[in-house]
Each structure stands twice: as structure tokens, then as C-alpha cells.
Amino acid sequence: MTEITRDVVIIGAGASGLTAATDLKARGLTVAVLEARDRVGGRLWTDTIEGAMLEIGGQWVSPDQTALIETLDNLKLDTFSRYREGESIYIGRDGTHTRYSGDRFPVDAETAAEMDRLIVILDELAESVGATEPWAHPRAKELDSITWQAWLEENTDNIEARDNIGLFVAEAMLTKPRHAFSALQAILMAASAGSFSNLVDEDFILDKRVIGGLQQVPLRLAENLGEDVFLSQPVRRLEYTEDSVTAIADGITVHAKFAIMAVPPNLYSRVDYQPPLPRLKHQMHQHMSLGLVIKVHAVYETPFWREDGLSGTVFSPYQLVHEAYDNTNHEDPRGTLVGFVSDQHADGVFQQDAAARKAAILESLATYYGEQAKNPVVYYESDWGSEEWTRGAYATSFDMGGLERYGAMQSTPVGPIYWSSSDLAAEGFQHVDGAIRVGHDTAAAIIARHESQ
Numbered sequence: 001m002t003e004i005t006r007d008v009v010i011i012g013a014g015a016s017g018l019t020a021a022t023d024l025k026a027r028g029l030t031v032a033v034l035e036a037r038d039r040v041g042g043r044l045w046t047d048t049i050e051g052a053m054l055e056i057g058g059q060w061v062s063p064d065q066t067a068l069i070e071t072l073d074n075l076k077l078d079t080f081s082r083y084r085e086g087e088s089i090y091i092g093r094d095g096t097h098t099r100y101s102g103d104r105f106p107v108d109a110e111t112a113a114e115m116d117r118l119i120v121i122l123d124e125l126a127e128s129v130g131a132t133e134p135w136a137h138p139r140a141k142e143l144d145s146i147t148w149q150a151w152l153e154e155n156t157d158n159i160e161a162r163d164n165i166g167l168f169v170a171e172a173m174l175t176k177p178r179h180a181f182s183a184l185q186a187i188l189m190a191a192s193a194g195s196f197s198n199l200v201d202e203d204f205i206l207d208k209r210v211i212g213g214l215q216q217v218p219l220r221l222a223e224n225l226g227e228d229v230f231l232s233q234p235v236r237r238l239e240y241t242e243d244s245v246t247a248i249a250d251g252i253t254v255h256a257k258f259a260i261m262a263v264p265p266n267l268y269s270r271v272d273y274q275p276p277l278p279r280l281k282h283q284m285h286q287h288m289s290l291g292l293v294i295k296v297h298a299v300y301e302t303p304f305w306r307e308d309g310l311s312g313t314v315f316s317p318y319q320l321v322h323e324a325y326d327n328t329n330h331e332d333p334r335g336t337l338v339g340f341v342s343d344q345h346a347d348g349v350f351q352q353d354a355a356a357r358k359a360a361i362l363e364s365l366a367t368y369y370g371e372q373a374k375n376p377v378v379y380y381e382s383d384w385g386s387e388e389w390t391r392g393a394y395a396t397s398f399d400m401g402g403l404e405r406y407g408a409m410q411s412t413p414v415g416p417i418y419w420s421s422s423d424l425a426a427e428g429f430q431h432v433d434g435a436i437r438v439g440h441d442t443a444a445a446i447i448a449r450h451e452s453q
């Protein structure tokens with residue numbers, strides 16, 4: 001067992017922990033980053049599977065994600081635009097398959113008007129509630145007491161409008177069923193992305209990718225930190241006083257002045273805290289859970305859909321794969337589709353064996369793109385639910401009532417222990433941008449406290 005002493009011990013080498021470590025080190029503090037896995041990056045993971053480079057975790061960058069964009073610039077990483085020329089496909093409630101352009105689904109006039117009306121209401125709510133302190137809004141309790149599904153039912157009788165608007169937050173973002181989280185949580189999601197309108201606009205939200213993969217962000221940050229990053233070191237126990245903390249991992253013990261728990265909140269309870277955390281933290285941590293989505297990668301000899309004038313973008317709340325896109329790598333002659341199977345649909349296909357699941361998912365892709373979609377040369381499912389050090393995808397959110405009840409204290413340090421992850425972000429909530437923002441803020445808070453001591 002190695003024993004070392006540093007100013008700050010960081011638990012977790014994801015984008016958030018590595019950003020905080022980089023800032024702290026730049027200000028002259030000594031750091032040790034302890035990572036459970038044998039790689040850095042956490043939910044960012046770029047790998048080559050059967051000759052195809054795949055983004056198993058996070059990948060897209062949108063123009064409002066200025067903290068991430070700044071990091072990309074600093075690390076000299078270049079981006080490219082998602083392929084988006086041609087028409088998109090929407091499959092409606094009656095099974096009709098329609099090609100369309102623009103960011104509004106091709107629904108009947110009444111449904112379209114209802115969707116537009118709901119988007120206006122949600123834009124106003126997102127602006128008024130904001131992303132920084134949604135729990136402090138005068139309507140916070142009311143909005144956190146009603147499920148996203150119930151809010152939609154209360155606001156429109158049009159089922160297809162409800163299903164489509166519901167999709168932008170439930171299947172597409174929080175990856176939980178609409179009855180499992182509150183309207184306040186949905187509004188936070190919209191506010192954190194700038195507006196509800198932004199969530200509806202896939203050309204905004206899914207704008208760019210990093211050439212060579214987004215995992216290069218944590219890989220390069222870790223490279224710069226050098227020997228301060230320790231892999232395969234799951235932290236099991238944190239022993240702390242008001243001004244000191246000891247992190248005990250499998251092969252290393254770090255004595256420090258401060259600790260940063262840079263892991264998703266659903267994993268906080270995997271660590272044994274001595275003394276135990278304050279009771280409200282214990283309570284709160286039981287109300288923060290990860291959603292579940294399968295990210296499906298299908299690589300073909302060519303991007304065949306483009307020949308048919310299709311952009312590759314498809315949507316339907318009535319399909320197993322509720323959204324899919326052209327995800328072809330930069331300057332790659334092969335064509336890649338990426339599709340998503342969310343929440344209860346994911347539960348359902350995980351009941352099947354791998355062959356039946358693959359057949360069901362490819363059948364759904366073929367419903368949009370035709371029979372050719374059934375024969376990819378590489379097929380891969382990102383299965384984050386079975387990753388011990390994540391346990392779901394994309395990120396955590398509160399269950400019903402939790403955001404209003406506990407949100408104000410989610411980032412409050414406990415003695416020398418701080419909390420940092422994308423799941424605690426305001427702007428960039430649940431996204432890499434948020435992980436980086438919270439990483440900067442956490443480092444700044446520790447530096448201020450350190451300098452005042």
C-alpha cells in the first residue's frame with residue numbers, strides 16, 4: 001500500500017475531476033487523482049471496435065457549450081459538423097412515415113399548433129425558472145410535485161403533441177420514463193440548454209464532434225497531469241475531520257487537506273465515509289439516480305441513406321429506436337448510424353438475448369432507413385448500465401420532489417469534501433460542458449478556502 005500526502009485528492013478521472021485537478025495544479029496546489037477504472041474519461045470513451053472508431057459515451061458539442069469549447073481550444077482539438085444534408089424522417093402515431101426538412105416534425109396542423117404552443121410555454125418557464133437555482137422559484141414545489149407526463153396531460157389533450165414534446169426531455173435527455181421525474185426537472189433540463197426551443201433543434205444540440213473522439217479531452221488532461229493520476233484505484237473509504245481527509249483506495253492511501261468526489265451522484269454511497277455524512281446528504285443521495293439508454297452503433301460500407309437524399313436524422317416516439325443520426329466519422333468512407341433505445345424500451349430489450357435484441361433494434365432502424373439497415377458490417381451497443389463505475393446513461397436526475405427538496409444543498413461541501421460532476425451543473429447539466437464548468441467552480445472554491453486559511 002502506497003501512502004502519499006497532497007493538498008487535494010480527486011476521486012474520479014472524468015472530465016470534471018480532471019478539470020478541477022488541472023486548475024488546482026496550475027495554482028500551485030499538489031493533487032492526486034484516483035480513478036477506479038483502468039482508463040480515464042468515465043462517461044467519455046472512444047474505442048475502436050472491429051476496425052470502427054466509435055464514441056461509446058458522450059460525443060456531441062453544441063455552440064452554447066462555451067466551457068467545453070474553451071477546453072477544446074486549449075487542448076488544440078478540432079471539431080467537425082454532423083452530416084445533416086437532405087431530409088429527415090418522422091414516424092407518426094398512426095405509423096405514417098414522412099420525410100421532412102427543418103426542425104418541426106411533419107404532423108397535422110392541429111398537432112403542430114399544439115406543439116408550438118407547448119414550446120412557447122416551456123420556453124417561458126425555462127427562462128423564468130432558470131438553471132442555477134430552480135428550487136428557489138416560487139412555483140418550484142408545485143412543478144416538482146407533478147410528473148412530466150401529468151404536466152403534459154394537463155396542458156394538452158393532443159396525444160401526439162404530448163408524445164413528441166415529452167420525448168425531447170424523457171427519452172432524449174433524462175432517459176427515464178415520463179412518469180418518473182417532475183416537470184421542474186424537465187424545465188431545468190431545458191433551462192440548462194438555453195431554452196426548450198434549443199432541445200427541439202437537433203442541429204443546435206447535436207452540432208459538432210471532435211475529430212478523433214471526445215475522450216481525447218480527459219486523455220490529454222490526464223497526460224498533462226502525468227504521475228498525479230492513479231488508475232485502477234477505486235476509493236473505498238474517506239476519513240475526514242473539519243480540515244483534513246484521507247482517501248483509501250485499493251493500493252494507495254492519500255492524506256490531503258481537501259477531497260473532491262468527482263463521480264456521478266448515484267455512486268456517492270459506494271464510499272464509506274467516516275464520520276458518516278450529515279443525514280440530509282444521506283437522504284438526498286438516495287433520490288439521485290441515473291437514467292438508462294442504449295446507444296446503438298451500426299456501421300455500413302457506405303452511408304447509403306445519403307444516396308436517397310436523407311440526412312440520416314430520424315425521430316419517432318412510437319419506435320423502439322426513438323431517434324437516430326448519421327454519425328459517420330470525419331473523412332470516413334464508411335457510413336455510421338447512431339440510434340438510441342431509452343428507459344423502458346431498454347429494459348424490454350435487455351430481457352432478450354443479444355441476438356434477439358440486435359434483431360429488434362435493426363428492425364426498428366430498417367423501419368426508418370429500409371432493408372439495407374439490417375446488414376451493418378459492425379454493430380455495437382453501448383451498455384452503460386452494466387458498467388460498475390457508472391451504472392446507467394446519460395446522467396443522474398432527482399426522482400419526484402427531490403429537486404425542490406434537496407437541490408439547494410446538492411453541491412454544499414461536507415467539511416473538506418467537495419462534489420463535482422456534470423450531474424450537479426446548472427448550464428450544461430448532464431453534459432460534458434457542465435462537468436467542466438463544475439470542475440472549474442469546485443477548484444476555485446477550494447483555492448479560495450485554501451488561500452484564506
Ligand SMILES: Cc1cc2nc3c(=O)[nH]c(=O)nc-3n(C[C@H](O)[C@H](O)[C@H](O)COP(=O)(O)OP(=O)(O)OC[C@H]3O[C@@H](n4cnc5c(N)ncnc54)[C@H](O)[C@@H]3O)c2cc1C
Nearest residue numbers: 012014015016036042043058059060235389421422431432
Ligand atoms: C452514452 C452516453 C452519451 C452521451 N452523450 C453526450 C453528448 O453527446 N454530449 C455531452 O455533452 N454529454 C454526453 N453524455 C454525458 C457526458 O458524457 C457526461 O455528462 C460527462 O462525461 C460526465 O463527466 P463527469 O466527470 O461528471 O463524470 P464521469 O465521466 O462519470 O467520471 C466519473 C469518474 O469517476 C470514476 N469513479 C466512480 N467511482 C469511483 C470511486 N469510488 N473511486 C475512484 N473513481 C471512481 C469513474 O470510473 C469515472 O471515471 C453522454 C453520456 C453517455 C453515457
